[in-house]
Amino acid sequence: MTQSTQTSSQTPTSSPKLWKFHGGIHLPDEKALSNQGPVVEAKLPTQLVIPLAQHIGAPARPCVQPGERVFKGQMIGEPQGYVSAPVHASSSGVVRAIEPHAMPHPSGLPAPCVIIDTDGEDAWAPDRPEPVADFQSLDAEALRARIRMAGIVGLGGASFPSSVKLNPGQDQPIDTLVLNGAECEPYITCDDLLMRERASEVVTGARILLHLLGTGRVLIGIEDNKPEAIAAMRQAVAEQQAQTPAQLEVVEIPTLYPSGGEKQLIRILTGREVPTHGIPAQIGVVCQNVATVAAVADAVLRGQPLIERYVTVTGRGIAQPGNFRVRVGTLASELIAASGGYSGELAKLIAGGPMMGMTLQGDAVPITKAMNCLLALTPAESPDPGPAMPCIRCGQCAQVCPTSLLPQQMYWHARAKDLDKVQDYNLFDCIECGCCAHVCPAHIPLVQYYRYAKNESWAREREKQASEHAKRRHEAREARLERLERERKAKLRKKKEAITPKTKAAPGQSAAVGGAEQSSVSSAADTKTDTAKTDTAGSVQ
Structure with a gap:
């Protein structure tokens, strides 16, 4: 923890106390x-290229169509989700297209933009929110x-x-x-x-x-x-x-x-x-x-x-x-x-x-x-530092780090792609100010390594979340199939139980009928035998 310091009075009526943060560097302010x-x-341009993603969070969703006339201050991109922000037309005109356009990014990759041909009238939208006199x-x-x-x-x-x-x-x-x-x-x-x-x-x-x-x-x-x-x-x-x-x-x-x-x-x-x-x-x-x-x-x-x-x-x-x-x-x-x-x-x-x-x-x-x-920097303002050399462990990067990190250790672990280790050194507390790289005598692009480690960590976290989501979905599906199978078997068991008494009564009835028929046959046979005996006896006499 750094020591606090009492500064001299900054206003005629008060003497505010200021504290120091660790590190920092003095630069020519220019x-x-x-x-x-x-x-x-x-000057109002003849064409506006308004990106739909100008903020952290979900990009805005276009709510206008090509060929549609828009007005200054009209919403042309509505927010998606809580961490999002709408986008508005900067002047009146006609929407020429909604298509990818080069963005202010080191990669130069395009992103969706609303392209408006301005009409020079700079007319405000009729549904512009009313001013509030008393906030x-x-x-x-x-x-x-x-x-x-x-x-x-x-x-x-x-x-x-x-x-x-x-x-x-x-x-x-x-x-x-x-x-x-x-x-x-x-x-x-x-x-x-x-x-x-x-x-x-x-x-x-x-x-x-x-x-x-x-x-x-x-x-x-x-x-x-x-x-x-x-x-x-x-x-x-x-x-x-x-x-x-x-x-x-x-x-x-x-x-x-x-x-x-x-x-x-x-x-x-x-x-x-x-x-x-x-x-x-x-x-x-x-x-x-x-x-x-x-x-x-x-x-x-x-x-x-x-x-x-x-x-x-x-x-x-x-x-x-x-x-x-x-x-x-x-x-x-x-x-x-x-x-x-x-x-x-x-x-x-x-x-x-x-x-x-x-x-x-x-x-x-x-x-x-x-x-x-x-x-716009000239070669004199931005000289080529030359190739990076091996780290000499001078410790200057740690001395100037405003968040009290250990840039040298973070560099080694980021270079080795040991993301767990680099996060142990509070990687995400780095504000990417560039102080460490500015004072590095070896001209190592330290911030680039930290950005790489952050992006890889975020990518790994997204993969982990996607894997966990897929696992939860698979487990939910297996549980659902198991539940459906149990329900099917339960229904089949109930159906069998419902027809079981009828099945037991039928064999009994069949046996009774069979016995009666057998008794009738036996009686008939006995009658025929007695008759035969009588006839035989009569003939002998």
Whole structure:
């Protein structure tokens, strides 16, 4: 367990106590590339490619047909199951097709998308939910339903359906709401600009969640390399503090990667540790990204589903880095063109940041709810580390791991495909932040090994579940056949028992008749014998 530290006062009126998490690294933030200007409204594209799977859980099921006219904000994909989220049209137009399209994924494999030819009218759906002037008039269930049907998911990168996260259950009382404004990964500045320009909406969204959760405190954590965002948020809190009995506090935290990780930020702000294989609700905390909270305000107060988001387009491979307000479904290529296109040689294009983002095969992929950044790196920014060398057991990976794991041991067992052993070292506590790989002098792609081990473990678990399911079905079938056989035999036995008395009476009756007939024959024979004797006697005389 790490030692807690008392920090200096971060606000004129309070001295919040901050805690440290284990490990972490200092990285060049490179945020000045894109945070110098205001957010630009991206041009409405002529075609939108809207994926049906933009969240953790079951993908949405299409509820429109090719050739159908749709409107802005209209649901085009309905949720399937509890852990799912609907998908909405980002603008009005006509559905051209529902077909697979390349997705922002390292594999480049296609996934089902609704392709819409926009009409330029940008007309809202007539059945758009009515705005709510007083959110306090709605109960928690109504607010959750509104958030769910607005398709809101985590916009910090995890894309977990927010309505599920905001339903911890009655046995999990929540006392603290944590808003994540850390944005710790280099290059990304969309949350920074969001807090500067829409601080009031963020605070209003926080008040909505406080009302929904029945929570008395909200802590807004922002790294100290975002002074403008901190000032804007503090002003918005001061303006709205009188409208809520809860405590709202903006907390300035040290810049250290990955302080924006959910478990790490909770540790910094509250000193509490999320248990292994656990969730923050188990320790009385719910954590939401600031962009997610702003989307909640849009859904509740304006009846607007999640159809757009802020996206950072940056890197020295981009001519004019900046931030854009983008419709979901806009192709990345159009956003890059709006940024002046590529400049110079491009080493790689990443969806997300340089540490946890995924390298794309091309830019013909749509912007999704989870994509917060398009990062174009030059060879100078992303040099080839060269081939991996043998591990020298230096231990640097363990020193920087923010979840206090043993990356070296996990690597050895993952490499040996010993999945049970690697899980013994709490594999699934790894947040894949990349700190271990960043400091590894042997250039071993450690995170890739952990992802491999996770995927193999999940696959094995699915096979185990499928095998157990098949076994249960087989046993149920055998039991059913055995029961049917018992029932058949029981019916046959009852039938035999029903006809057994009749069968016993028939032989008796047959014997009596046979005896009578035999008696009659004997009597007749005797009569004939007596007659014969009489005749014989008469003749002799």
